[in-house]
Amino acid sequence: MKKSEDPLINDPNGGMPRLLEIMRRLRDPQTGCPWDIEQDFASIAPYTIEEAYEVADAIERKSWGELEGELGDLLLQTVYHTAMGEEKGLFTFETVTKAISDKMVARHPHVFGDENRDKSAEQQTIDWEKIKAAERATEGPTGALDGVAVNLPALTRAVKLQKRAARVGFDWPDMGGVLDKIVEEAAELREAADLTYEDQVEEYGDLMFVMANLARHLKIDPEEALRAANTKFQRRFAGVEAKLAEMGKTPSQSDLAEMDSLWDQVKVDERSK
Secondary structure (H helix, E strand, O other): OOHHHOOOOOOOOOHHHHHHHHHHHHOOOOOOOHHHHHOOHHHHHHHHHHHHHHHHHHHHOOOHHHHHHHHHHHHHHHHHHHHHHHHOOOOOHHHHHHHHHHHHHHOOHHHHOOOOOOOOHHHHHHHHHHHHHHHHHOOOOOOOOOOOOOOOOHHHHHHHHHHHHHHOOOOOOOHHHHHHHHHHHHHHHHHHHHOOHHHHHHHHHHHHHHHHHHHHHOOOOHHHHHHHHHHHHHHHHHHHHHHHHHOOOOHHHOOHHHHHHHHHHHHHHHHHO
């Protein structure tokens, strides 16, 4: 059969079987794509993370047309990893989907079992964490902080570690203690200015960790807050560039005092809209 005549590969309505077969063909040692054949879990992992961020970016921009394509790219990453898992005899797409389905049923006894579903979303989150803790307990003795993925974004991981510690009582009773700690860590960072680079990195990391803890106490997602701050900075600096362009100048032809003044004008313009 000619490649162009493969009925499943060319079936626009082939669904998941079509995508799985496409990946199988791409990874075929004899007839597949040389690049795809060479990949392994480690080499594909960065692409998986990148695609997840691109999904989040499309959602952030409310670009629903792009979101469909980005979700497809992310789905391909799962198919890629399961294909490699099947080749190594570790797992298959079917066992992965069975595992997540079983997990969803087990973690929603108020939907698929006999538990009462008359509870708030907050209470359900608490129940979810209890079920997860019980699952971890069956895996043998573990520490309170075990199992928090190392490769999570650092601020997200900090919050997760802090939540775990808080569940066993290692937490300030209110936000006041966190704010005091921020002042303490900021002072230590100031003192570290005369220390080695390694010491400065450590002190800066301590301050960032406490800032993540403040976000947790405020029920703010620090990643979301920082993304919003990045977007605002980019938007306002573009406004500064636009005002400079009206003056026939670029940022390199300006100075801090002028750009700071234009920055304030941009802020006023935004508030007046």
